Amino acid sequence: MKDVQRQTRSYLMSLFxxxxxxxxxxxxxxxxxxxNLIEFVVRHAELGPRDVALEVGTGTGxxxxxxxxxxxxxxxxxxxxxxxxxxxxxxxxxQNVTLVNRDILKNKNTLAPEITDLxxxxxSERPHGRLKLVANLPYSVGTPVISNLIASELPWERMxxxxxxxxxxxxxxxxxxxxxxxxxxxxxxxxxxxxLRRLGPNVFWPRPKVDSAIVSIWRxxxxxxxxxxxxxxxxxxxxxxxxxxxxxxxxxxxxxxKQLDKPDVDxxxxxxxxQPDQRAELMEVADLIRLSNALLVTIRQRGxxxxxxxxxxxx
Numbered sequence: 001m002k003d004v005q006r007q008t009r010s011y012l013m014s015l016f017x018x019x020x021x022x023x024x025x026x027x028x029x030x031x032x033x034x035x036n037l038i039e040f041v042v043r044h045a046e047l048g049p050r051d052v053a054l055e056v057g058t059g060t061g062x063x064x065x066x067x068x069x070x071x072x073x074x075x076x077x078x079x080x081x082x083x084x085x086x087x088x089x090x091x092x093x094x095q096n097v098t099l100v101n102r103d104i105l106k107n108k109n110t111l112a113p114e115i116t117d118l119x120x121x122x123x124s125e126r127p128h129g130r131l132k133l134v135a136n137l138p139y140s141v142g143t144p145v146i147s148n149l150i151a152s153e154l155p156w157e158r159m160x161x162x163x164x165x166x167x168x169x170x171x172x173x174x175x176x177x178x179x180x181x182x183x184x185x186x187x188x189x190x191x192x193x194x195x196l197r198r199l200g201p202n203v204f205w206p207r208p209k210v211d212s213a214i215v216s217i218w219r220x221x222x223x224x225x226x227x228x229x230x231x232x233x234x235x236x237x238x239x240x241x242x243x244x245x246x247x248x249x250x251x252x253x254x255x256x257x258k259q260l261d262k263p264d265v266d267x268x269x270x271x272x273x274x275q276p277d278q279r280a281e282l283m284e285v286a287d288l289i290r291l292s293n294a295l296l297v298t299i300r301q302r303g304x305x306x307x308x309x310x311x312x313x314x315x
Contacts, residue, residue, distance in 0.1 A: 004069065005090060007062035009033045009205045015060060015086065023206050027080055028138030030204040031059050032162060037203055037214070038063050038136075044196060044216055045134040045160040047071040052122045055135045056104050056145050059083050061090030067134055068094040073122045077115060079103045098122070104145055111148045119154055133159040139208070142167050146217070147183060150190055151234055159217040160196075168195050168213035176282045182241035185285050186234060190224040191217050226286075228293045232306050236292045240280040249276035252295070259299045259306065268294055 005011070012031055016022060023029040032038055041063070047053055047070035058064055058078035064087055067074045077100045078084050084101040091097045098118065106112045123129035131154055137145060142163040149156055163171075166179075172193045173179035187193055196214040201207040227233045236255075243251045252265045260268075269276055272290055280288070299306050 004065040005062075006035045007031070007033065007060060007090075008035070012060060012062075012205055019082070019086070021082055024080060025206075028057075028140040029059065029080070029083070030136075030139075030206060030208045031062065032136045032203060033062075033205045034203040037197075037199065038066055040197070041134060041136075041160050041162065041214055042066045042070060044214075045070075045132050045158060047132065047134070050126055050128050051130050051132050052119060052126065054119060054131060054133045056133070056141065057135055057138045058087045058099060059136070061087030063134070063136060064091050064097060064099075065094070068097050071132075071134075072096065072126050072129070074098070075100065075115070075118060075122060077102065077104045104141060105148070108144050109148065109151075111145075111152060116152065116154060123155055129155070131156040133161060136162045139164050139167075143183060146171075147186060147234075150187060151230065157219050160214065161217075162199065162212050162214050164208075165198060165211035165213045168215050171215060171217070175284060180281060181244075182237040185237055185241075185288055187217065188285050189227060189233070189289055190230075191220050193217050226289050226293075229296055232296050233289065233292045235307075236295065237288065240288075244281040245279055247276060248274060248278040248280065251280070256295065256299065256307070259302065259304045260295075264298060264302075268298055 012033065047067065049072045051071045053067045053071035053074045055064055055067060055074060055076040058076040060083060064074060064076045068091055074097045076087065076097065078087065079102060081101050084099050087099055100115065102112060102114065104112055104115055119131060123131055133149060133156065146159060169179045170181050170183055171187050172195050173184045194216045196216050199212040199214065239255045240251060249265055249269060253262050272294055274291065296306060
């Protein structure tokens with residue numbers, strides 16, 4: 001493998017002029033130009049021969065080349081064909097890199113099957129293979145990529161990514177508060193989240209209008225076993241936090257009106273020692289898991305199936 005080209009601001013500006021291109025704001029193309037930070041991200045991923053590194057947002061390959069030096073294999077995905085072409089030049093000679101030019105998402109709630117199949121193949125080829133997401137994630141796909149990876153059955157172990165600062169605050173929000181949301185609960189119910197560093201706009205080119213963060217997310221398989229049905233739980237969180245400030249009894253009665261009567265909801269809340277006027281935004285992760293599990297049991301005890309994800313259960 002050739003030496004890694006350190007993609008500074010001046011280098012990228014020259015590269016884009018040479019190819020007659022400009023960064024695409026609609027795709028969230030803000031390139032990390034501080035090489036020390038790129039190395040910081042890669043170092044905290046603790047990559048080794050067992051690891052398949054998934055990079056979303058290849059860009060010009062500035063981080064990809066560093067990943068290739070450490071990981072057993074790198075799968076790097078970018079929706080922009082021009083970026084894939086530039087990245088191919090940056091990682092020329094790297095035999096352990098697969099560049100994929102397509103959208104990482106099938107839709108907002110699902111990763112592209114082509115990508116998940118490729119990941120499974122590459123992980124299975126490595127003894128005791130593991131998956132790690134290591135990327136400067138485009139702002140537009142930060143939430144769906146991380147959320148859907150957690151929801152998948154892929155053998156991911158860790159994520160080390162740059163994301164929008166506001167999103168990092170939401171993911172790491174401990175307990176009820178301004179940033180506490182469905183995403184906070186979804187991630188923390190199955191993983192540990194840590195903000196490693198806050199980044200100003202000046203470490204990117206072009207400069208974004210907001211701050212960013214480097215976050216580390218570690219999988220916690222033991223914690224995830226508390227959830228009886230992860231698909232139901234994820235849908236439950238989306239529904240209940242869409243009405244986060246309303247009283248719990250009325251929210252649940254509306255969410256599951258086709259499956260449960262109001263007396264069923266009252267009995268369930270009493271069994272869990274939850275107040276009818278409780279609000280989702282004030283509930284701890286453990287209590288939301290207990291409520292989700294109990295709802296699913298109650299629905300199935302009545303011989304019914306829970307609503308399909310995205311199905312409208314309110315009038």
